[in-house]
Amino acid sequence: MAAVVDDRAVCCGHHRVCESCEVRDLAVCRVLSPEELRRFAALARHVTLESGATLFHEGDPATHVYSLTRGYLRLCKLLADGRRQITGFLVPGDFIGLAFADTYVYSAEALGPTRLCAFARTAFQDWLARTPHLEHELLGRARGELAAAQEQMLLLGRKSARERVASFLLAFARRLGREPGETVPLPMTRTDIADYLGLTIETVSRTLSGLRREGLIELVGKNGYRIRHAAALEAVAAL
Amino acid sequence: MAAVVDDRAVCCGHHRVCESCEVRDLAVCRVLSPEELRRFAALARHVTLESGATLFHEGDPATHVYSLTRGYLRLCKLLADGRRQITGFLVPGDFIGLAFADTYVYSAEALGPTRLCAFARTAFQDWLARTPHLEHELLGRARGELAAAQEQMLLLGRKSARERVASFLLAFARRLGREPGETVPLPMTRTDIADYLGLTIETVSRTLSGLRREGLIELVGKNGYRIRHAAALEAVAAL
DNA sequence: CGATAGTTTGATCCGCGTCAATTCCAGTGG
DNA sequence: CCACTGGAATTGACGCGGATCAAACTATCG
Numbered sequence: 226m227a228a229v230v231d232d233r234a235v236c237c238g239h240h241r242v243c244e245s246c247e248v249r250d251l252a253v254c255r256v257l258s259p260e261e262l263r264r265f266a267a268l269a270r271h272v273t274l275e276s277g278a279t280l281f282h283e284g285d286p287a288t289h290v291y292s293l294t295r296g297y298l299r300l301c302k303l304l305a306d307g308r309r310q311i312t313g314f315l316v317p318g319d320f321i322g323l324a325f326a327d328t329y330v331y332s333a334e335a336l337g338p339t340r341l342c343a344f345a346r347t348a349f350q351d352w353l354a355r356t357p358h359l360e361h362e363l364l365g366r367a368r369g370e371l372a373a374a375q376e377q378m379l380l381l382g383r384k385s386a387r388e389r390v391a392s393f394l395l396a397f398a399r400r401l402g403r404e405p406g407e408t409v410p411l412p413m414t415r416t417d418i419a420d421y422l423g424l425t426i427e428t429v430s431r432t433l434s435g436l437r438r439e440g441l442i443e444l445v446g447k448n449g450y451r452i453r454h455a456a457a458l459e460a461v462a463a464l
Numbered sequence: 465m466a467a468v469v470d471d472r473a474v475c476c477g478h479h480r481v482c483e484s485c486e487v488r489d490l491a492v493c494r495v496l497s498p499e500e501l502r503r504f505a506a507l508a509r510h511v512t513l514e515s516g517a518t519l520f521h522e523g524d525p526a527t528h529v530y531s532l533t534r535g536y537l538r539l540c541k542l543l544a545d546g547r548r549q550i551t552g553f554l555v556p557g558d559f560i561g562l563a564f565a566d567t568y569v570y571s572a573e574a575l576g577p578t579r580l581c582a583f584a585r586t587a588f589q590d591w592l593a594r595t596p597h598l599e600h601e602l603l604g605r606a607r608g609e610l611a612a613a614q615e616q617m618l619l620l621g622r623k624s625a626r627e628r629v630a631s632f633l634l635a636f637a638r639r640l641g642r643e644p645g646e647t648v649p650l651p652m653t654r655t656d657i658a659d660y661l662g663l664t665i666e667t668v669s670r671t672l673s674g675l676r677r678e679g680l681i682e683l684v685g686k687n688g689y690r691i692r693h694a695a696a697l698e699a700v701a702a703l
Numbered sequence: 704c705g706a707t708a709g710t711t712t713g714a715t716c717c718g719c720g721t722c723a724a725t726t727c728c729a730g731t732g733g
Numbered sequence: 734c735c736a737c738t739g740g741a742a743t744t745g746a747c748g749c750g751g752a753t754c755a756a757a758c759t760a761t762c763g
Contacts, residue, residue: 302618304702310618324610331614357596360603367606371563374613375570379541379549381620382662386719415742423621425720430743447728447742463543625751654710664752669711686710686760 268349269342274335280321283332289343290322296339297412300331301420311421312374314413316400322346323367336412381423384463389422390432391462394442398452405455411448436461507588508581513574519560522571528582529561535578536651539570540659550660551613553652555639561585562606575651620662623702628661629671630701633681637691644694650687675700 298315398409443451537554637648682690
């Protein structure tokens with residue numbers, strides 16, 4: 226694994242414990258008292274991934290859970306012949322560990338330079354069992370992810386290519402908290418977008434070009450975009 | 465709503481409290497002490513649905529959560545123009561309330577005569593907050609549903625029609641705990657299967673006929689099937 | 704029986720996948 | 734500064750899997 230673990234950086238990723246920590250919104254910390262945070266910090270280790278590195282592989286024994294503090298991850302599932310489905314993109318503040326128990330059910334790969342907090346899974350589970358309000362917080366997160374997963378099933382099962390791309394652009398902008406009109410970064414490649422939307426790279430490219438030609442969006446370099454007409458794009462998305 | 469609520473049937477759906485109750489495996493009860501069960505029972509009401517009835521609609525305020533005791537439900541999401549995606553089928557023992565908070569994120573409809581236990585959502589949430597090990601149980605359920613949802617995304621995004629149908633037949637048989645070779649009931653219509661797999665009714669029908677012609681499965685009436693060659697079917701499913 | 708809803712099967716069509724050829728950049732080195 | 738290079742993106746031509754349209758068949762229920 227290309228992950229670099231920094232054992233000395235005992236940090237839960239939350240400013241109440243660690244001044245140097247860059248994350249503002251770490252699920253597992255938000256609901257804790259200072260005393261709880263101190264004990265919690267002892268469990269955490271910083272992990273750094275370089276661009277394209279794999280955090281863990283689908284099917285491997287699940288040794289850790291993580292909280293993403295910087296950068297973006299893609300979660301991938303593979304078929305035997307290499308076909309790939311990306312089940313989600315993670316942004317800073319997301320927790321990794323809601324969907325699996327003993328083995329990872331997807332691979333996690335860095336879209337660029339990435340930082341995480343890692344927790345040994347068994348220790349985390351033990352600690353979770355003694356911290357009911359944290360479990361409550363995680364259940365809320367799971368709720369949101371389940372609803373999002375079902376929205377994605379609707380997209381994959383019933384929407385056209387054009388509707389899929391429009392839905393994605395709107396959802397990703399909202400995910401990053403960007404106002405309509407602001408530039409949204411696209412940390413993933415066209416291939417990643419295609420594998421997330423159940424399309425091919427060519428169809429994604431053609432569809433983006435079409436939306437740009439029609440003035441609904443603006444492409445900012447190759448790794449960013451801006452929504453010009455949110456209402457029109459929402460109409461295309463068939464929400 | 466076509467639901468019939470029986471106010472006198474104070475029953476949590478678990479035999480330890482209610483002799484007449486038919487369910488064997490009710491998530492919200494399994495982890496409770498007798499005393500907890502008694503208090504819990506006061507929250508529950510029996511609901512009966514006739515075939516095709518709607519338990520609740522997508523977008524409505526979420527007033528209740530449920531535990532399915534008898535029959536099968538489909539969970540549906542609709543687009544404005546009527547396109548439908550079924551995000552899951554529920555079988556006895558399943559809990560309904562993991563994916564939504566204030567409003568239902570899908571509609572729930574009975575595939576046949578159905579019985580449920582209903583719990584007022586607010587009361588259930590209050591009670592949940594005071595029962596950590598129940599929250600733990602629900603988090604485990606959410607974990608399983610999330611993993612299943614991601615498997616379904618892989619199916620919808622990347623599998624061919626043939627692979628989808630084969631995957632569905634295998635997964636549904638396992639879901640009902642049927643051994644390979646046993647007859648599996650199909651309580652849903654071809655339309656339901658199509659809307660679950662992101663296909664049309666014609667494609668589902670053609671594909672089932674094809675698998676039957678090849679001897680991989682046997683169709684038992686129109687509402688049942690038997691897997692003749694599990695290994696071959698698994699190969700088709702591209703697991 | 705007829706009526707109705709669900710299913711199967713066949714013929715045709717089209718959106719998106721596939722294959723192929725440029726084009727566009729971000730590096731990198733001279 | 735420009736030339737070169739390799740990976741990513743775009744664009745075009747064409748074909749196929751599954752959707753659509755149409756019709757016949759089956760089962761259930763009055």
